[in-house]
Amino acid sequence: MPDATIEKIVLIGAGNVGTHLALRFKAQGLVPLQVFSRKITKARKLGKAIGTAYCNQLESIIPDASIYILAIHDGAIGELAQKLSQYIHEKALVVHTSGATPSTVIKKHFKNYGVFYPLQTFSINRKANFNEIPICIDAPRVALRKKLEQLGKILGPKVQRVSDKERAILHVAAVFVNNFTNQFYTIADTILTKENITFELLKPLIQETARKIEKDKPEDMQTGPAIRGDQATIARHLEYLEKFPEYKKLYALVSKSIIKEHS
Numbered sequence: 001m002p003d004a005t006i007e008k009i010v011l012i013g014a015g016n017v018g019t020h021l022a023l024r025f026k027a028q029g030l031v032p033l034q035v036f037s038r039k040i041t042k043a044r045k046l047g048k049a050i051g052t053a054y055c056n057q058l059e060s061i062i063p064d065a066s067i068y069i070l071a072i073h074d075g076a077i078g079e080l081a082q083k084l085s086q087y088i089h090e091k092a093l094v095v096h097t098s099g100a101t102p103s104t105v106i107k108k109h110f111k112n113y114g115v116f117y118p119l120q121t122f123s124i125n126r127k128a129n130f131n132e133i134p135i136c137i138d139a140p141r142v143a144l145r146k147k148l149e150q151l152g153k154i155l156g157p158k159v160q161r162v163s164d165k166e167r168a169i170l171h172v173a174a175v176f177v178n179n180f181t182n183q184f185y186t187i188a189d190t191i192l193t194k195e196n197i198t199f200e201l202l203k204p205l206i207q208e209t210a211r212k213i214e215k216d217k218p219e220d221m222q223t224g225p226a227i228r229g230d231q232a233t234i235a236r237h238l239e240y241l242e243k244f245p246e247y248k249k250l251y252a253l254v255s256k257s258i259i260k261e262h263s
């Protein structure tokens, strides 16, 4: 049974993260008191999915919950915290779920503020495995951090304190491993589709590349023409990429980076 000081949560945002958090909290026996989304259709859909109250007006937000989780667009967190401060009690703990946004955007409006950042890529229609997902928490005081740790442990076992500074750096690293890697998948798919070759052929390679770094350091697992210093192959690849000038630039840049890293 959840601790009485964390059992009253309100979830603000019904996007990818808000939806996953809501579903997981419910599955773990802690149904948020209320969900908020600017669009009533989204608020209703999520509220009904977890069997709780929903609203799309800040005036209707439950004012005396213990924790408010802002799972909304990074650029809107500060403004929403400011507006929220007119409707909820001043002692509420208000946190956001962003990797990139400093906690200080909430500090301006609430003295009990913090971060509750699940370090994973979430899409609304994909399952999330919270047993594996690090929940990065932080708050300015021990008692608040304890609350967030308890709240995180309801989602899954991997709860860790990560400072604003560390989180900002982690987020840069996350962009490399997730967003950039996925952009490279997209480029490969575009090239293969244009040449009528199936992307399916690359999937075992993609999966093994990810599996390899479970035990070994990424730099020790690098293979390919750049690390081998195979200039003839690189030249052939660059010649082929003449028809994709943007991809050619990226290929040359990343090859140079691999060579430099290993020289």
Ligand SMILES: NC(=O)c1ccc[n+]([C@@H]2O[C@H](COP(=O)([O-])OP(=O)(O)OC[C@H]3O[C@@H](n4cnc5c(N)ncnc54)[C@H](OP(=O)(O)O)[C@@H]3O)[C@@H](O)[C@H]2O)c1
Residues within 6 Å of the ligand: 013, 014, 015, 016, 017, 018, 037, 038, 039, 042, 070, 071, 072, 073, 074, 076, 080, 097, 098, 099, 100, 117, 118, 119, 120, 121, 122, 123
């Ligand atoms: N997706 C991920 O992989 C991921 C992972 C970890 C952390 N995060 C962080 O979690 C937060 C939410 O990300 P997300 O992927 O869930 O985003 P999302 O799917 O795009 O959803 C964003 C939510 O923000 C709401 N919103 C946007 N502007 C708003 C405003 N001015 N006032 C109130 N609500 C507003 C949207 O409401 P409407 O529907 O009404 O427009 C929507 O519910 C972000 O800080 C993000 O950096 C994301």
